[in-house]
Amino acid sequence: MQKKKFLKIGIVLYPTFGGSGVVATELGKELASKGHEIHFITYSRPVRLGELRGNIFFHEVSVSEYPLFDHTPYEQVLTSKLVDVVKYEQLDLLHVHYAIPHASAAYMAQQILKSQFINIPFITTLHGTDITLVGKDPSFEPVITFSINNSNAVTTVSESLKQDTYQHFKITNDIKVIPNFICTNHYNLENNEAYKKRYAPNGEFIITHISNFRAVKRVDDVVRVFNRLKKVVPCRLLFVGDGPERIKIERGCRDSCDRNDVLFLGHLESTKEVLNISDLFILPSETESFGLAALEALASRVPVITTNSGGLPEVVDHGVNGFLSDVGDVEDMTKNALLLLEDKSLLETFSENAYKKALKFDISEVLPIYEQLYFDTCCSMSCS
Numbered sequence: 001m002q003k004k005k006f007l008k009i010g011i012v013l014y015p016t017f018g019g020s021g022v023v024a025t026e027l028g029k030e031l032a033s034k035g036h037e038i039h040f041i042t043y044s045r046p047v048r049l050g051e052l053r054g055n056i057f058f059h060e061v062s063v064s065e066y067p068l069f070d071h072t073p074y075e076q077v078l079t080s081k082l083v084d085v086v087k088y089e090q091l092d093l094l095h096v097h098y099a100i101p102h103a104s105a106a107y108m109a110q111q112i113l114k115s116q117f118i119n120i121p122f123i124t125t126l127h128g129t130d131i132t133l134v135g136k137d138p139s140f141e142p143v144i145t146f147s148i149n150n151s152n153a154v155t156t157v158s159e160s161l162k163q164d165t166y167q168h169f170k171i172t173n174d175i176k177v178i179p180n181f182i183c184t185n186h187y188n189l190e191n192n193e194a195y196k197k198r199y200a201p202n203g204e205f206i207i208t209h210i211s212n213f214r215a216v217k218r219v220d221d222v223v224r225v226f227n228r229l230k231k232v233v234p235c236r237l238l239f240v241g242d243g244p245e246r247i248k249i250e251r252g253c254r255d256s257c258d259r260n261d262v263l264f265l266g267h268l269e270s271t272k273e274v275l276n277i278s279d280l281f282i283l284p285s286e287t288e289s290f291g292l293a294a295l296e297a298l299a300s301r302v303p304v305i306t307t308n309s310g311g312l313p314e315v316v317d318h319g320v321n322g323f324l325s326d327v328g329d330v331e332d333m334t335k336n337a338l339l340l341l342e343d344k345s346l347l348e349t350f351s352e353n354a355y356k357k358a359l360k361f362d363i364s365e366v367l368p369i370y371e372q373l374y375f376d377t378c379c380s381m382s383c384s
Contacts, residue, residue: 005035007378009028009038010039011096011097012041012078012102013097015042020098045060048269057089063077075104078105092120093121094121098130103144106124107122119381126156126289149173152380153377154175156176157289159177159311159314161290182299183363199263205234205341206278207279208278208280210241210297211293217283219239221282227256228334240267240271271293271296272300275299282304283306284330284333290311294315303322303340303347304322307325308324321356322350
């Protein structure tokens with residue numbers, strides 16, 4: 001079989017603000033810019049998709065209510081949609097992000113198409129909570145294990161997540177680590193002093209936290225660190241995002257913080273502008289499979305105060321572009337933050353180191369790895 005120059009790729013994802021959806025969307029857009037034809041397949045338009053271009057398509061998985069079911073059988077509806085799109089768009093490959101239910105749906109679609117003499121390989125990318133949270137539920141384990149082992153290729157976003165996958169599941173398939181990525185040139189914004197003065201009118205340091213406000217993010221620790229910093233240096237705290245813990249955190253800040261010192265900005269389609277005016281980023285998570293928010297901070301030349309768990313040590317270099325502390329050690333996080341905030345020269349050095357580190361995760365470095373995997377997987381399927 002002659003190797004194709006461009007592929008028709010179906011990308012299956014969650015279309016929300018979560019890291020897996022953001023990465024999958026940006027990957028598709030970059031692949032399209034290289035000439036590949038990209039078909040996004042999900043239940044609503046991905047939030048980071050933007051305008052459709054000539055070789056980018058969106059196929060909505062229509063979710064209807066069925067009187068016989070308490071819950072819509074999304075996996076079956078998605079499977080049928082995959083079969084339809086693969087057949088009529090003549091796709092070469094499916095790339096599914098997040099194991100449940102995308103990998104199992106892709107496998108079912110593959111088998112249905114095989115019965116119609118259509119061979120379509122699928123690649124599964126594991127992003128984190130599909131393994132570390134959902135995957136630990138015994139009711140999902142057999143499906144996840146089967147889906148991973150029957151994927152034509154499997155990737156994880158960090159070495160840490162790869163090891164977690166092998167530890168928690170009986171995986172016989174090879175797993176390739178392809179890290180999350182960013183487009184670093186998107187973060188090269190000019191200083192916006194007017195915007196910064198809106199939040200720090202008297203030149204205060206701006207401390208930022210971005211997350212989905214789940215318990216695993218330990219957002220309480222951000223507030224604890226900030227209250228300690230506030231006693232030593234003038235600073236303001238910006239929260240970006242939303243989620244189940246936000247109301248609790250907001251109420252706690254009303255009791256422990258000056259109302260002018262902490263601002264909740266909610267969901268933002270782009271966080272670049274906020275990071276551009278930030279001096280320090282705090283991410284005290286209990287665990288992170290990778291830490292995309294930390295990488296975005298580094299790309300904005302913002303040093304990161306975080307924990308030494310999960311994939312975070314693969315992103316943040318302790319004592320170089322940020323600091324790593326044990327989970328819950330707010331005293332150490334405070335000490336490390338003050339080392340930077342009280343030494344302008346050191347803060348500038350860490351800021352430059354942050355950007356240099358981010359360049360290693362630039363899309364220009366990661367995209368060719370995905371492209372090679374796509375071609376190898378397609379070739380393997382056609383030759384089998």
